[in-house]
Amino acid sequence: MTGQSELRINRRARGDAARPLRHALSAFMKAKEVEPDSVDDIVTAVGEALANAIEHAYSDGDNGKVELFARLDAGGTVVIEVSDQGAFIERGQRQGRGYGLQIVRRIARWVSIDTSSGTTVSMIFDAPDAESFRDVKAPNLER
Amino acid sequence: MNPAPTIGVIALSGELDIGRRAEMQEALRLPAAHGAMLIDLSAVVYADSSILAELLRFRAEADRRQVRLALLITSRQLSRLVEYAGLSEAFAIFDARGAALSYLGETPA
Numbered sequence: 384m385t386g387q388s389e390l391r392i393n394r395r396a397r398g399d400a401a402r403p404l405r406h407a408l409s410a411f412m413k414a415k416e417v418e419p420d421s422v423d424d425i426v427t428a429v430g431e432a433l434a435n436a437i438e439h440a441y442s443d444g445d446n447g448k449v450e451l452f453a454r455l456d457a458g459g460t461v462v463i464e465v466s467d468q469g470a471f472i473e474r475g476q477r478q479g480r481g482y483g484l485q486i487v488r489r490i491a492r493w494v495s496i497d498t499s500s501g502t503t504v505s506m507i508f509d510a511p512d513a514e515s516f517r518d519v520k521a522p523n524l525e526r
Numbered sequence: 527m528n529p530a531p532t533i534g535v536i537a538l539s540g541e542l543d544i545g546r547r548a549e550m551q552e553a554l555r556l557p558a559a560h561g562a563m564l565i566d567l568s569a570v571v572y573a574d575s576s577i578l579a580e581l582l583r584f585r586a587e588a589d590r591r592q593v594r595l596a597l598l599i600t601s602r603q604l605s606r607l608v609e610y611a612g613l614s615e616a617f618a619i620f621d622a623r624g625a626a627l628s629y630l631g632e633t634p635a
Contacts, residue, residue, distance in 0.1 A: 398545035405543075405572070423603045427610070430574045434544040482575040482611040489610040 387457060388415055393450040396467055401433040404451045408463075412510070415455050421510045425461060428490040431483035432465035432504040439469025439502065447501075461508040468501040531561025531594060533630045539569035542577045550577060554584045562594040562630035568623070573604045578611055585617065596626040 390411045394400035405426050412422045429451070436449040447468035454462045488494055493507040534557050542550060556563065565581065567573075581597070588595045596618045599605050605621075608614055620626035 398547070401543050401545060401574070402541055420602070424606065426572070427574075427603060427607055430543065430572070434574045434576065437544055482578050482613075485612070486575060486607065486610040 388455045390453040391450070393448045396437050396439070396447050396449040396469075398437060400449055401430060401437055404433055404449070405430050408451060408453055411453060412455070412461065416512045417455070417461070417510045418512060421508070424490045425463070425508050425510060428487045428506060428508070429463055429465065431486050432463075432506070435483055435504070436465055436467035436469070436502065439467050455510070459509060459511050461510045463506045463508070464503055465506075466501060466503040531630070532559065533562045533564055533627060534560035535564045535566055537566040537569065538577075540571060542570055542573040544574060544576050547576045547580075550580045554580050556584065556587045556591065556593060560593065562596075563588060564596050564598060564623075564626055564630055566598045566623070567604060568598050568600045570599075570601055570604050572601075573607055575607070575611060577604075578608070578613060581617065582613075594630055596620055596630050598623055598626050 388411070390407065392404060392407050394404060408429055409422055409426050412425065413419075417425075433449060433451070450464075450466045452464040452466070456462065484494075487504070487506060491506040491508055493505075495505045497503045497505070536553055538550065538553060540546075554565070565584070567577075570577075585595055587593075598620055599608070600621050605619075608617075608619065618626075618629060620629065
């Protein structure tokens with residue numbers, strides 16, 4: 384992974400919006416050779432943030448937009464923001480729905496929720512690229 | 527000796543996210559005829575926590591009716607989702623169909 388790369392994409396916040404946004408994020412990270420298990424975990428966390436954003440739209444009935452921003456930094460860090468125009472709803476407030484934010488917090492190194500204008504969930508992840516992962520897993524045995 | 531319970535199977539596949547919540551609710555209905563149920567999630571390639579809420583609802587109904595329940599999960603992503611949610615102990619989870627069916631086929635004590 385060299386330099387810095389960004390992805391910005393938005394969709395109408397309908398139930399079918401999360402899938403293409405997840406796929407775009409996954410393809411973006413794979414293209415930058417982020418290690419596959421890290422891609423899975425990051426997509427899992429971001430999928431929860433997207434589900435929450437889409438749920439806002441359902442509850443508000445406004446069908447606004449949800450935006451995904453991702454930035455890969457050279458040091459093996461992925462910064463992601465999921466933004467919508469609705470009020471944040473912690474899914475724990477609903478029967479059996481309290482796991483989204485818990486899952487995000489288990490995976491991300493840092494999480495922040497800004498509700499000053501709509502809702503933006505910001506997350507930072509450690510994401511070793513495949514090359515450095517191979518370096519860790521396969522030490523040089525030559526003397 | 528009690529006979530082994532009849533085992534029902536519900537299979538879900540693909541990407542289980544918030545957009546398929548209604549479909550999950552419809553699929554995860556406990557049928558009347560079975561003493562044990564296998565939820566086969568081996569063809570699931572991605573899931574968000576929407577499925578966890580539905581599985582917990584299904585488990586509560588199964589517990590009420592004393593129906594034995596097992597989950598078949600082979601995807602790393604779904605397995606990790608369950609783990610991150612702290613629900614690994616909430617279900618009998620198997621990564622091989624034969625093991626899940628053996629568990630369900632055992633006559634409860």
